[in-house]
Amino acid sequence: MKDDSVYFPVTMEQKLGYLVEECGEVLAAVGKTQRWGLESFNPEPGASKETNREWILREMTDLENACAILRRALENV
Numbered sequence: 001m002k003d004d005s006v007y008f009p010v011t012m013e014q015k016l017g018y019l020v021e022e023c024g025e026v027l028a029a030v031g032k033t034q035r036w037g038l039e040s041f042n043p044e045p046g047a048s049k050e051t052n053r054e055w056i057l058r059e060m061t062d063l064e065n066a067c068a069i070l071r072r073a074l075e076n077v
């Protein structure tokens, strides 16, 4: 099993950065979708066949997680 705990944001600066990073990733996925459509995917050889629809959903999950982490931190300062 992959251990992602090494990437968990610890400091307030890291939590803020995580939120910004995930906002950017949602924007990238939505922007690509607006250009190429929901069912399109990266055509490059070796690239994942994840569709833009799946990509947006994955990044929304990441963003929701980043929001929850930062919300807890901000409410407990």
Ligand SMILES: [Mg+2]
Binding pocket: 022, 025, 058, 059, 062, 063
């Ligand atoms: Mg992400």
